[in-house]
Amino acid sequence: MPVSRRTLAVAFTACLALSLSACGSGDDGGGSTDASGKVEGDITFQTWNLRANFKPYFEGVIADFEKKYPGTHVKWVDQPAEGYADKISADAAGGTLPDVVNVSPDLVAPLAKAGLALDLDKAAPQYKKEYLAGAWASHEIPGMTGTYAFPGYLNTGPLFYNKSLFEEAGLDPDQPPKTYDELFADALDLADKSDGEVATLANVPTIEDFGRYGVELMNKEGTAFSFNDAKGVELLTKYKELYDAKALDPQALTATPESSGKKFLTGAVAMNPGSALDLGNFKKQAPNLYKNIGITDQITSTGHVNMYVMGVMVNAQTKKTPAAVAFAHFVTDAEHQMSFAKQVAIFPSTAGSLDEPYFTKEDGTDETRVRVAAAKSLKNAVNYTPVLFSEQMKTALRNEIAKALQGKESPREALDNAVEACDRLLQQQG
Template sequence: MRLARGSTTVLAAMTAAVLALSGCGLGGSGTQPGNQSVTGEIKGQVSFQTWNLKSKFGDYFTGLIAEFEKQHPGTKIEWLDQPADGYADKLSADATAGTLPDIMNLSPDLAYPLYQKKLLLDLDTAAPEAKKDYLPNAWAGYVMPSADPALRRNASFPWYLNTGPYFYNKQLFGQNGLDPNKPPKTYDELKEQALRLASVSGGKVAMLGQTPGIEDFGLFGVPLMDEGGTKFTYNDTKGVQLLELYKAMYDAKALLPEALSATYTGAGAKFLAQQIALSSGSAYDLQKFRTDAPGLYANIGITEPMSNTGKANMYLQGLSIAAQSKNKPTAIAFARFVTNAKNQLAFAKIVTVFPSTAGTLDDGFFTAEDGTDVGRVRVAAAKQLANAVNYTPVQLSDQMKTILRNEIANAMLGKQSAKQALDNAVAQSDKLLRPNG
């Protein structure tokens, strides 16, 4: 199930405590067409673009940059911070104009089109020693798909991760025939409990507030694309099974009817109003429950997301290097400085995100609860990240997401079968994948 509220927002911060890079040289070579060998001293100016950070972390980043420049005399970091709205459009415009910054804060889906146009550095080749410093699943999250295995290369240094446990309303469970201490762990249990809850409540309480998104198909164990990333495959037998499961819940009023709207964003408010019993979110939401809905807060249960794969969904942010940067050594050095283990741990202690560096999640900050709401969620979420996966294909555009939601809505309404809905969504999305689609 998708995050109903508090899905990963673009947050980033870094601490003034830094880990100096040893030496002043940096070597490597790029294999992606257009990349050049990365050699030379760490000196000179580079531009560093972030995504909606300045309003909260302006002083912090200013200090961070000053520390790097102090450690590397002769360097200068030009910090560019863009608003969240229109960030993808700004990247596209800069790509067209040939003015991309040296270092860019990118999610995998934003990195993909730039990499396809050969505008991002291949980091597997440019910085081969870096891979070992990050969680394997975080590094893999930025490996760009290609029909040619040789071109499946990493396009970003992983920066920070996020995921979320699921919240459920113990009172609504107990009042409507469910065990408040046994939330659903499997999709079969989800269906069984959702139908019972809707029946006992006479359709007044729904279990869920959203139809499935692409990540739900991934969690269910549906293969989303072929190995080369050339076509979508979520219309297989398993995909149909998941959609039919949601159809059964919808028919029983265990799924909010408003969820069929492609623009519906009210599931969080419904959970807050105790009209749905199960939702997903973050520590921010738990704090909101405490202040805005104390009755709900007193009955909140926390559980792991349902998954047939045993792997939770993961959201990523990273730092990519422009292939045409005129100062790649300094760009790579600063990107690795921002994303090193010491800085990522310090960053995670400031905001509610998680480090992508190897071994950092073993720190007691992520393994021991501290008696706070944030601590409860942090520990629960950190357990999921060791083997979590970014299920959303990087090729999946917003247009493709809308197509999928519309076809799912038609299936929920009985206008077409689950199989036909997914076949239609796959056909339309595959057409968009082709350059002349």
């Protein structure tokens, strides 16, 4: 459960190839979907790269749970970030998946398809009202009914911009772009006034950018992608214009979040997405930038910003369903998510938590300004990245976008080819 979704390892393919009989479907005597029995027994809880920084916190949560439910014992195992998806896949194949597992939505999808993720809408529907609607829905799987993990913490962030670069280009530093039309116009102005030395954006569009732009990414059945519609082609055409004008950084085709962050620090890029965590870095590494930092909302055509979400899944094969469900709920309830959010710059997914003063009252610092703005936007945020959109699909889309930006294909051809490749990979998953 890393703090940023930017670095998530999501190359999770092995379990997709396993049949329901191989992974188990929950009706072979190995587990029960009934979570209403007595909460007792030993369970195993697996997290994702959390022990190094949060050992006392999670040991405290476990101790509180065992105190609340005498007769329970929680064994905590923590896996490194590297290879986490492969570890889950191997456990799924070998029948050794822990009772409660820290997951992201894309990791839940193959487990749910294989009958290994407990459907909370059936097993624990009473908890749904405790969470933000968008967060609960983030662990739904297209083509299936049900919800397959408790939502844990959320993250989102604003757009940062360099006020001095805006001012040098004759743009109002206190009026950053609020719409895509304004963004594209300002970007072209910045590139023109700087003779191509200053780009506004450092990254090519990702699947979530198409979602924010209002593109229908996938059909409701979850059987085919649709981001090659007219609106998708329109967005990529706009990015091609930016790329040709050097308003999109020339190295965007190979950019990483780290490299684009460095471009922003050095003033080569005028805008960059980020979070409250970044402000400390600006203050230390680029004090001049920090003095001139502008903070504005994510730009969307939908009115909904993108959320990153991590969840806690219950193994449908657990022999201790009541205890596993109770613990998964306990670790993600309002009290514990709020406690965790005060230790690290993340946000709780529980309904009402974002109305607490910690997330609504500013104290004059940029840190609280970012936190308050992000919390407000999260109330109706959505996870745009389809849970069925794999790493291979991301690569296929990125490769086709690169061809379009370089003029090797038209935006229409590139997106048609990307959809064709992603649909083919989707069929291989099924």
